[in-house]
Amino acid sequence: MGILITGEIDMVPGTREAALAGAKPLIEEALAEPGCRHYSWAADPFLPDRIHVFEEWEDEATLAAHLVAPSYFGMLKHLSGIGIAHAVTRKFRFDLSEPVYGPDGVATARFSSAG
Numbered sequence: 001m002g003i004l005i006t007g008e009i010d011m012v013p014g015t016r017e018a019a020l021a022g023a024k025p026l027i028e029e030a031l032a033e034p035g036c037r038h039y040s041w042a043a044d045p046f047l048p049d050r051i052h053v054f055e056e057w058e059d060e061a062t063l064a065a066h067l068v069a070p071s072y073f074g075m076l077k078h079l080s081g082i083g084i085a086h087a088v089t090r091k092f093r094f095d096l097s098e099p100v101y102g103p104d105g106v107a108t109a110r111f112s113s114a115g
Helices: 016-031 060-066 070-082
Strands: 002-011 036-043 050-057 084-094
Touching: 002 016, 002 060, 002 070, 016 036, 016 050, 016 070, 050 060, 070 084
Parallel strands: none
Antiparallel strands: 002 050, 002 084, 036 050
8 A cells, every 4th residue: 555645835925946945855854764655846837836745655654654753844844934825735545556658658547457
C-alpha cells in the first residue's frame, strides 16, 4: 500500500519564490525520512502565486511519523511566516501501481495486473 499527498498552496501575492526557496531544506529533510518515496513542490506555470505539492509515502505509519517530525512543523512555520492565501491538500491510499506505458511503448489507462 502507498499513500499520495497532493495539494495546491496559494501564497500571498509576490511571495511564492521565497516560499519555494525556504522550503527546499525542509523538503530535503522530509526526503531523508523513512518511507518517503517522493516529496516535491513545483511552481504553477500559469498561476503566479500557486505551488503544487506531491508526496508519496510507503504507508500510514511512515506518513504518521512525518506528520510529527521537525520537517513538517518547520514547513508549517515557514509558510505561515510568509503568508498562505489558500491551501488544499488531499491524501489518497493505493494498493496498485503500474507504468503508464506498456512493453509495446503504448500508453494505457488499463491496469493489466488488476484482478
